[in-house]
Amino acid sequence: MIIQNLQEYILEAERVAKEVFEEIHSWPELGNEEFKTSTLIGRKLKDMGLAIYRPLATAVAADIQGSGDYKEKRTIAFRADIDALPISEEALVSYRSRRAGLMHACGHDAHAAVLVGLAQVLCRMKNVLPCNVRLIFQPDEEGEGGADRLIDVDILEGVDQIFGFHVKPELAAGTIGIQYGTVHGESRMMEVCVKGTPAHGAKPDLGRDAVYGAAEFISLCQGILSRDLDPVKAGLISFGRIQGGEAGNILARQVNLDGIVRGEDCQVCDLLCERIRIIAKGLSQAMGLAIDVNFAQGYKGLVNDRQSVEQVRAAVPKRVIELNQKSMTVDDFSSYLQVVPGAYFFLGCGFEGRENSGLHTSRFQVNEECLAVGIETLVRICMNTLYQ
Known part of the structure; x- marks a missing residue:
């Protein structure tokens, strides 16, 4: 579909998005503490004439109704996470964090800004919008996961499809990374308690050393990856x-x-957890210790719907780079994909001709040129819905 004045609308939205991005970046907030962030987002959406609602204390959502000319309208949702990380910023930017020890080191400030920019454009073109759109600004992706709590309060009610995205410094700003099938793996959180018997360091035979037992346990667990896991499968066992x-x-x-235990799918995670339990039991007997291991479900594997990925590709075909590598990172966007089909893609945010620090590092920096590209991609996904 040819959209009149689209580039003009995107330029206007880019200015708004940059303001939002820099303001959120300068005042980062941890998961479930995003009060100032969600207030700012809510105010911007209200200024556009949108009615917002607060499904969680620090979540914001809004619906944009498409044109009445399309009687069989589908509803598409877009998710942006909004929480920051406990990292001290070292990036030399004018809008750097004003909160000691906190930083938007994962680009969630950019995600929120792009979604605000999308709202700005769609509000200008409701008369030709062929779908309904739900904007979801989600807290606590980095913590225990806000996605499941939003699903529990019916954030996906009436939604036919959902899209999420993440900035990627390894890709230059101006590019979009897509991936079919599995994008991120699955995880299990792990707590281990090694109990021994204290004794004087000069009389180790009178005690049972919990530190020694813990060290052996960590070492033996790493052997699972090289001797129990199929070499063509991906898995990790990390102690932080x-x-x-x-x-x-x-x-x-x-x-x-x-x-944390990570695997490319639930079967790998189940295997690693079972082997860890066996090691804990055997080492307890061998060393005279009590080693208790408890696992909790982390994030599910993130698996894209093929047709939804094709929609992203069709939206901005000249910008697309197809990726083909499974990542052991996780994202709770996977929870949404357990309920409705959708796709998760990558928004290149790197600077060309210089080294780009990775996500979750103190020098991570977003190339703001990616904001307009993100807005345009989401707008075109909406407009192409008519042809799906």
């Missing part, structure tokens, strides 16, 4: 926190470990 002991000259009574 270890805590225990009382003093350097005392055998530790207890050590606690926090970790």
Whole structure:
């Protein structure tokens, strides 16, 4: 469909999006604390004449009704996550974080800005919009996951399809990365408690060393990946926190470990968890320790719907780069795809001719030129709905 004045609308929306991006970036908020962020987003949407609603304390949603000329309108949803990370920013930008120890190091500020920009454009072209659109600004993607809580309060009621996206510094601004099938893997959160018997460091035979047991446990778990997992399958076992002991000259009574199991699908995760349990049981017997392991479901694998990916490709075909590598990162957008079909794609945000710091790093920086590209891609997905 040829859209009159589209580039003019996108330029206007880009200015709004940049303002939103820089304001959100300068005041990052952690998951479920996004009060200022959600208030700003809500105010911008209201200024456009949209009625907003707050399905969660720090979530914002709004519906845009398409043209009445299309009687069989579908409803498309777009998700943007809005939370930040506990990272101290080192990127030298004029709008850098004004909150010590907090930073938008994953680009969620850009996601929110693009969605606000989309709203700006669609509000200018309701008379030709062939679908209904739901905008979802989601809290707490980095924490326990806001997606499931939004689903529980029926955020997807009446939705036929959903799209999400994520900035990607490895791709230059101006490009869109698409991927068919599995994009992100599945995860399980893991808590391990190793209990021993304390003793003087000079008399180790009188105790059972929980630190030694924890070290052996970590080491043996890594062997699962090289000896129990099919070499063509992807999986990871990571321990990110270890805590225990009382003093350097005392055998530790207890050590606690926090970790995560990742797999390309649920079958891989199940295998790794089962092998970890077996190691814990055997090592407990061998070392005279008590090793308790508890798993909690993390995020499900993120699997794209093929037709939805094709819609992204058709929206901006000259910008598209097809990717073909499974990632062991996770995203709770996968929860939405358990309910309705959709696609998750990547918005290139890198600077050409220079090194780009990765996501979740203190020097991560978004090339703001990607905002207009993101807005245009989402607009064209909406307009192409008529031909699906």
